[in-house]
Amino acid sequence: MARQRDAKNTASSGGKSPRTLTRKNNANGRGHIRESNELRLLQAAETVFAERGFSGATTAGIAARAKLPKANLHYYFRTKAELYRAVLANVLELWLDELDRFTPDRDPSEAIAEYIAAKLKWSRLRPNASKVFANEILHGAPFVKPYLERDLRRRVEDKAGVVREWIDQGKMRPLDPRHFVFQLWAVTQHYADFEVQVRAVLGRRRLTERDFADAAANITRLILQGALASPPSGRIRK
Amino acid sequence: MARQRDAKNTASSGGKSPRTLTRKNNANGRGHIRESNELRLLQAAETVFAERGFSGATTAGIAARAKLPKANLHYYFRTKAELYRAVLANVLELWLDELDRFTPDRDPSEAIAEYIAAKLKWSRLRPNASKVFANEILHGAPFVKPYLERDLRRRVEDKAGVVREWIDQGKMRPLDPRHFVFQLWAVTQHYADFEVQVRAVLGRRRLTERDFADAAANITRLILQGALASPPSGRIRK
DNA sequence: CGACGATCTGACCAAATGGTCAAGTTCGTC
DNA sequence: GACGAACTTGACCATTTGGTCAGATCGTCG
Structure with a gap:
């Protein structure tokens, strides 16, 4: 239900979540925890969203698969929709260029x-x-x-x-x-x-x-x- | 979550829900209300399941689309899973024979x-x-x-x-x-x-x-x- | 018409779930 | 080693949702 509505916030940019950009960058040292945790969450999310779909997936389930507490997931991705969007962005990036052949x-x-x-x-x-x-x-x-x-x-x-x-x-x-x-x-x-x-x-x-x-x-x-x-x-x- | 588990109840028979068979048959006259309401629910369910998936669909939503109160839906189909199964059975029947060519x-x-x-x-x-x-x-x-x-x-x-x-x-x-x-x-x-x-x-x-x-x-x-x-x-x- | 099963439905409930928060702990830097 | 920012997390909450139920109503048949 909320899905349709959520779709319009957070302009669907290509790469990382906007949050990453506003905070300290991951140059080296700083932000490497964020980088690693976001990666784990994205991977877990890809699996869970694939298995259950957007509505069927639970943030608790994704967090569990990433071996992080649920509240921690929401620290890195404000909402389930934002996490989902990030996963989608990855996929699109993956495919986009293949047609360049x-x-x-x-x-x-x-x-x-x-x-x-x-x-x-x-x-x-x-x-x-x-x-x-x-x-x-x-x-x-x-x-x-x-x-x-x-x-x-x-x-x-x-x-x-x-x-x-x-x-x-x-x-x-x-x-x-x-x-x-x-x-x-x-x-x-x-x-x-x-x-x-x-x-x-x-x-x-x-x-x-x-x-x-x-x-x-x-x-x-x-x-x-x-x-x-x-x-x-x-x-x-x- | 419950989906995986539900999958094993109610042996997936082909046609109508088992309940139809135990009650008065729809020969003519008797049971025609059931027949008509089940049809409306199945059609509504097909749409909603298609749009939202199994987890995303709500029995309230399906009932609303069929213009029936939710409790009425659960009168004809005990559970969401049973209704879903019935929709699936329809689809399979639709396709199965085409390969006979x-x-x-x-x-x-x-x-x-x-x-x-x-x-x-x-x-x-x-x-x-x-x-x-x-x-x-x-x-x-x-x-x-x-x-x-x-x-x-x-x-x-x-x-x-x-x-x-x-x-x-x-x-x-x-x-x-x-x-x-x-x-x-x-x-x-x-x-x-x-x-x-x-x-x-x-x-x-x-x-x-x-x-x-x-x-x-x-x-x-x-x-x-x-x-x-x-x-x-x-x-x-x- | 009267009986009886089929149908209908508003009200209700327990469980699940997305998201918040405040109080901590850890990390990098100066 | 101290200070502020980044990170962590258990407890909590409001909402949604599948499913129940008891009582009312309807339809049909003898």
């Missing part, structure tokens, strides 16, 4: 394959980050909607331009670049967000590095075959 | 295209159903894990066999059938579960029928091109 001069097959590999790597190494983000979007993006509508949209629009260039150069089949990006996101994040289902179907107790390699191979083949202009038989020469 | 004798391109269209139709018409399910999986499937590990796994294993046959018949490229299914799920459900993000990137206030048509076209083309054996130049004749 898309540049007009590169070979699309290379760029796309790399992107798939990179996103799958994050799904394997930081599944909780992905889950927190998925949960946020799933429930209407009460915190990151502005980010989606400004930054993300711009970024995708930009990269869609690159894809269009690739199409014009005859390197890719004609397709809607934005939907193409959605499909890249969907298939790669699926292995983090729907991990339990994947595990159940594959009959694994845990997803192995091997499983991710299989996923990568299958996705890459599917996407490249589906999106690239068939290279060998150059039916239409430029 | 996969049979060895059919043309894979046709079956796959139909499946994509069907799943996208559900994403458009019942996005909340999809979201409730996604949320459940995202948080570790505390309620439906047994279903995933038994029924769903079997079903996918079964259909994987069909895909393998298609591959053997030279109709499809060699690929891992289970990952192929994951990819179908991922790209189709994305448009329901990540709807806000899709809207933000496309700059839409609402996703139109047109948007879904575009999605369908792009997905179908991508998947068929990627998975089907190239039909015209029959390099390898059977």
Whole structure:
């Protein structure tokens, strides 16, 4: 309930919490306790928010996982929402740059394959980050909607331009670049967000590095075959 | 917190709540009030669970949306968990059969295209159903894990066999059938579960029928091109 | 119509939870 | 080693929320 309302305070800046900036900086010596405790809290929070969602997570639970008393959590992050926001900011930072591999001069097959590999790597190494983000979007993006509508949209629009260039150069089949990006996101994040289902179907107790390699191979083949202009038989020469 | 524990009561049967069965049946006349109220509650619950998740949803909120007093909700569904379970059962029933289009004798391109269209139709018409399910999986499937590990796994294993046959018949490229299914799920459900993000990137206030048509076209083309054996130049004749 | 089960609902309660606070303890610096 | 800032924490509180209950009302069938 309060979530919707909370969403508008504390301008969603990218990096650290505003509080860090106003206090003594962590140059060296000073503030290192803060730095270390914030890190522990952020890590604990990422896990708990991933497992329970925003409403399901309790500050007591997060504090317990970080092995700190609850009051201490509230010393570093005034509210649950502020902590949540910080976790989200981390995730966004994690993903934002991966699309930079898309540049007009590169070979699309290379760029796309790399992107798939990179996103799958994050799904394997930081599944909780992905889950927190998925949960946020799933429930209407009460915190990151502005980010989606400004930054993300711009970024995708930009990269869609690159894809269009690739199409014009005859390197890719004609397709809607934005939907193409959605499909890249969907298939790669699926292995983090729907991990339990994947595990159940594959009959694994845990997803192995091997499983991710299989996923990568299958996705890459599917996407490249589906999106690239068939290279060998150059039916239409430029 | 209680979620994990609640998960084991009330054997997850498919259809109606057990209570319906013990009381007067809804043949006609008798029990029609129950039927109508349960329906309203289920619809309200689907929306609210989709918007807020299990923990974020409140029985008061659901009751309000159904325009019934909270105590009345608890008259029809003893606990929030029971109501949630009923909503989930609806969703599963909705999806389960769509994979039946996969049979060895059919043309894979046709079956796959139909499946994509069907799943996208559900994403458009019942996005909340999809979201409730996604949320459940995202948080570790505390309620439906047994279903995933038994029924769903079997079903996918079964259909994987069909895909393998298609591959053997030279109709499809060699690929891992289970990952192929994951990819179908991922790209189709994305448009329901990540709807806000899709809207933000496309700059839409609402996703139109047109948007879904575009999605369908792009997905179908991508998947068929990627998975089907190239039909015209029959390099390898059977 | 009268009986009886089904349905309805305001009032209530115990537990959980986000957040506060004041009284401490520790840390870095001069 | 002393001083102020940074950090720590048990106790506490207001609010929210799932669930109960007893008494009222309704619907239907004989």
